[in-house]
Amino acid sequence: MSSCSKDTVGAYTPGPWHEHSVELYIVCGANGQAVADTEADSIDQDERFANARLIAAAPDLLEALIDTLDFLERHSNRWDGVNGKHPQVVVTAARAAIAKATGAA
Numbered sequence: 001m002s003s004c005s006k007d008t009v010g011a012y013t014p015g016p017w018h019e020h021s022v023e024l025y026i027v028c029g030a031n032g033q034a035v036a037d038t039e040a041d042s043i044d045q046d047e048r049f050a051n052a053r054l055i056a057a058a059p060d061l062l063e064a065l066i067d068t069l070d071f072l073e074r075h076s077n078r079w080d081g082v083n084g085k086h087p088q089v090v091v092t093a094a095r096a097a098i099a100k101a102t103g104a105a
Contacts, residue, residue: 011103015059024049027056062101069094 013029020026020034025048027036038051069091072079076087098104 012059017056017059019049019052019056025052027052058101062098065094065098069098 013031013033013035015030017027017029017035020028025038025045026034027038029035036052036055038048038055040048043051072087072091072094076091079087
């Protein structure tokens with residue numbers, strides 16, 4: 001079983017997050033509060049919007065990764081890995097990404 005759980009993800013603004021309907025480079029939480037602003041003079045508008053979309057997906061991605069890690073750990077003896085990577089390498093990478101996202105790293 002994973003050492004991470006959905007209970008560990010509650011420290012950030014609750015999801016779902018979404019791009020602001022007018023200023024697409026701003027990401028808002030479920031309560032409408034801004035959680036991120038990707039506006040920067042050094043990058044173009046398309047890249048700012050792409051960054052906002054990725055940030056807005058973060059809570060969903062984290063939850064999906066936690067669920068996937070739990071599945072992989074329960075069934076790691078039944079699969080050969082992913083893209084030629086040993087199952088333990090994939091599990092270790094998933095744990096590291098979850099730890100980074102939850103501040104446990």
